[in-house]
């Protein structure tokens with residue numbers, strides 16, 4: 001192949017990195033400067049020019065998707081397949097290694113991987129076997145503890161407990177858990193990494209084999225490696241014959257909360273001999289306005305390694321900042337801009353909506369669904385498909401219709417109330433025999449007294465809960481029904497007792513469900529149904545809507561964390577308000593604010609042509625209106641790069657409300673009211689118009705009253721006066 005092809009499309013610095021003689025190398029550079037491109041070209045160069053066989057190359061990426069893309073790009077460059085090259089994530093590579101050397105690693109040939117949910121259940125079983133109360137020993141916390149120690153390379157016997165009783169107990173649980181895993185040949189995610197490390201540490205001949213094999217090791221997104229990953233790389237590349245090239249950006253280190261250690265960049269320079277450092281400074285991704293704005297934001301962080309980024313590309317459009325009146329307005333705005341983008345001849349898949357928390361997706365999803373715009377949630381489930389939401393809906397479905405067997409199965413022992421598999425089998429059998437629902441079968445079994453005392457009591461706890469709850473909530477508004485169901489069922493407490501980012505997200509999603517209920521308006525065609533039945537139908541329809549497959553042209557939706565390394569023509573950063581982003585928890589932990597700012601930098605630098613930053617001045621959080629100000633990150637962008645969108649023209653086009661009744665904004669404005677306007681009500685006093693829906697006689701407005709909170713009122717009867 002013509003080697004110049006590998007260098008032609010690169011700038012001088014990139015070329016220097018790609019064509020450098022074999023040695024250890026750090027490529028430190030900001031977003032969009034071509035780090036990943038350099039890595040791809042370097043691999044091709046090593047094969048073509050240094051005659052390193054594909055077999056001798058190991059490349060590590062951050063996600064499986066990135067790994068597939070990398071392989072594809074190299075194959076494309078070289079015009080041939082690359083089967084024998086190892087390209088994957090740390091976890092994927094460790095797994096491959098353990099499969100090949102299971103005996104040396106002390107694992108059975110058919111060892112199984114334990115995903116996070118499996119691990120959780122196993123921890124629960126261990127606690128039970130040890131007679132420990134889950135209330136004191138929260139399973140998620142234990143999981144967090146075990147994984148955290150494994151990430152640091154620590155086995156139970158390595159942990160210092162300093163005579164502390166709690167620490168000792170945690171250590172014992174960890175040991176019992178590990179014993180159970182070893183007995184059954186189970187390997188959790190953190191174990192993959194630790195085992196792979198130990199495999200080499202304990203088997204020098206195996207290590208030597210891989211050191212001979214992998215002449216070149218290349219790592220993308222190095223700033224987010226954790227300690228055990230770093231130790232593993234270091235061990236592999238400790239022989240003189242190995243060369244390692246890492247590329248990364250300290251400004252994009254966003255997984256500190258999960259144990260990633262950005263200091264590994266410093267460690268690398270210390271630990272690896274003869275390392276040359278190359279800095280790339282030209283950005284090829286974003287317009288000058290976007291790049292300069294992102295640079296200005298990240299400049300507020302201290303202790304950076306310091307990088308300049310410039311572009312010779314066009315200035316491009318200004319960054320548009322839109323202050324939504326509330327989150328619905330924000331979502332409508334985003335959707336209207338996506339439609340414009342489409343009308344201009346662009347494709348949906350080049351647009352992305354990025355948000356800080358998964359729970360934010362719901363309102364956006366609904367706005368997109370309503371306009372029939374295909375979307376794809378990347379690295380996550382749609383709102384109504386999420387585990388905790390399905391749990392909560394399970395309870396609501398039981399309240400609505402206790403003979404719903406699927407709902408019964410889902411929640412009968414979630415949270416755990418001591419109903420064992422044996423009891424449930426008996427219930428199923430009885431239901432089959434009598435051709436009745438699981439609910440009826442349960443009541444039958446309890447009455448007949450044909451269960452053991454303990455099983456009967458546990459099952460009765462469930463039936464009583466459902467019956468009592470049903471009585472207690474049936475007259476209440478929908479959102480209170482949801483709130484009570486989530487609380488009284490123990491779901492909320494169950495997720496609250498867990499720790500970590502994931503549990504926090506689940507709690508936020510549960511709260512968002514209450515908000516969803518509050519905002520739900522029963523559509524005309526469902527007026528015969530109870531609001532709950534109508535809402536549940538709505539939820540299942542939304543969950544059942546097919547997710548756009550990866551081939552289909554669809555808007556890409558994801559958290560900013562999952563957008564790392566990706567790029568899109570059009571990007572929306574949504575929910576950029578104080579309290580959301582930076583998130584509320586940020587103040588509690590040192591260093592967290594800077595990590596949030598890096599996350600903002602990652603988000604902004606995903607945009608190639610056009611960036612919108614949006615926020616909502618009021619947002620429903622857990623059914624309550626929270627008033628937020630623009631994020632400090634917005635304020636950190638110099639005014640010259642930003643235009644504020646003021647939306648008279650946009651708003652005055654007909655807008656549809658989220659639940660299929662046409663709401664004409666003109667009609668609303670004809671009523672003499674506008675969003676954000678202060679009004680006076682004879683009974684509730686003064687307030688602000690928050691939202692509207694429907695038209696004509698059906699028109700309703702939502703007003704946040706100073707003294708009575710927010711209420712939906714039928715405009716025709718409300719006797720509102722402009723204030």
Ligand SMILES: Nc1ncnc2c1ncn2[C@@H]1O[C@H](COP(=O)(O)OP(=O)(O)OP(=O)(O)O)[C@@H](O)[C@H]1O
Nearest residue numbers: 009010011030031032033034035036037284285565
């Ligand atoms: N020399 C170049 N000429 C033209 N385009 C380039 C050049 N180098 C990189 N690009 C393009 O710039 C964009 C960003 O490159 P790349 O994704 O490799 O950057 P990165 O540094 O890995 O970014 P991130 O930090 O976000 O992972 C890509 O579209 C890439 O194809």
Ligand SMILES: [Mg+2]
Nearest residue numbers: 035036037565
């Ligand atoms: Mg990259």
